[in-house]
Amino acid sequence: MYPFYRYTKSIVKAISAHKKGDTVDLTDTAKMTFRCSLTDIDNFLEMNNGRVFTLYDLGRTDFAIRSGLGKKLLENRWGLVVAGSTIQYRKRIRAFNLVTIKTRIAAIDERWIYVEQSMWVKGKPCSTALLRTGVTKGGRVIESQKVLDALGKSDWKMPPTGYVAEWIESDADRPWPPQQ
Template structure:
């Protein structure tokens, strides 16, 4: 089940943080802390990989609100979607572990915002994801040009080209056959 209570808490806390001046620049890293709950684990008594992606949604929500994108999404009737991802799991995350999630934008091109998200337990990175995200028009479902989004946010001269590893993923993903 989707964590609606956590979502409500995230929306409230992130909005309050933004109003109180805890804002992020697009190049900042957002941190989001939580404790693994029993409904987050699977039959192997570790955090379920699907739940990790769901909780990454909350990290991106926090980032979007505190970076000012949340307000623009509402004003312009935009959505914020994931169009692709890759993830590596390095360490098990168990029930009741205290986790720090880090979210940041690592690259921007004409259509996509590439975001990196990590989960940390006791100072060790437990998993690392790269996501291709876009801002979309809610009515048409079409993506909004990244520069238009940046302009709305007041970033007229931002250039964030992909690092070598991000570009390699972008290139490899273009070769992927889609049924």
């Protein structure tokens, strides 16, 4: 089940932080912490891989609110969408571990905002994900420049380079739908 209580709690905390001046710029890395609960673990007593993606939602929501994007989403009746992702796991997260999610923008192109997220326990990386995200209006992805303009960052550029550009290129070569 989706963790609605935890999601709501993280939104309230992010709004409170934003009001107190604990904001993030588009170039910053946002951090939030939580405990791995019993509802997050699987039969191997570690955080379920699907739950990792769900909890990354909370990190992106925190980033959006604290960066001011959340307010612009409401004002413009915009939505958010994930259009692709890749993840790597390196270390198990066990029940009751204190987990830090780090969220940052890795790149922006004409249409997509590429977000990099990672989970850390005791200063060690456990997983990292790269997500292709977009802002939508009426169910369609809008140009990234409109989002930047709304945030007062019209001149800000962060084109995809390195592994982000390589992922974009390799993902473009992937057949869709998958060949059976």
